[in-house]
Amino acid sequence: DAKTTQPPSMDCAEGRAANLPCNHSTISGNEYVYWYRQIHSQGPQYIIHGLKNNETNEMASLIITEDRKSSTLILPHATLRDTAVYYCIVRVAFMNRDDKIIFGKGTRLHILP
Amino acid sequence: DSGVTQTPKHLITATGQRVTLRCSPRSGDLSVYWYQQSLDQGLQFLIQYYNGEERAKGNILERFSAQQFPDLHSELNLSSLELGDSALYFCASSVSPYRDTQYFGPGTRLTVL
Secondary structure (H helix, E strand, C coil): CCCCECCCEEEEECCCCEEEEEECCCCCCCEEEEEEEECCCCCCEEEEEECCCCEECCCCEEEECCCCCEEEEEECCCCHHHCEEEEEEEEECCCCCCCCCECCCCEEEEEEC | CCCCEEECCEEEECCCCCEEEEEECCCCCCEEEEEEEECCCEEEEEEEEECCEEEEECCCCCCEEEEECCCCCEEEEECCCCHHHCEEEEEEEECECCECCCEECCCEEEEEC
């Protein structure tokens, strides 16, 4: 079972900010939140990750709530090329034998012209 | 281009056969991950290697095996193939266990007839 819950699909108008939510209520103190996206059947692409502070890079911003039970990925100015499935996962940084990486079904984001 | 290469791009084979998928990680990356993505299962983590040693194991069938060689490339061996093994197989690499952002390859599409 996925450790995260995401809406199955979302629409966003081109040029607007896309805000993608993710619930991870059972996250452990040493688990990071990672976001990836997959365009068509290409290999997933890393977007951003964080532990408890908000993070920003050239692609997106990641807002993590203070209790770390949820987060939001923000694409500030969505373009048609941002149409993809977005995956939110939680995982430890250094995996041990019993650790797993669980990708849920993600959110299918449609950018509308 | 993530810098991770996978060969072959496409593979068509028959049930009962054995195939080998190959992955070359990004230059400098020591860790390799394998994933399976089928239509009804989403992205499933199979196994992780770090510097030649198996690190973490996910939902990998006993018919499947993998290894990472001294030059850090990895191979995923699939044997006694079944129709249900038809899927996209992705390899990902990361620098080290402490900088574990994964970069995915373009995938190998396996079709079992």
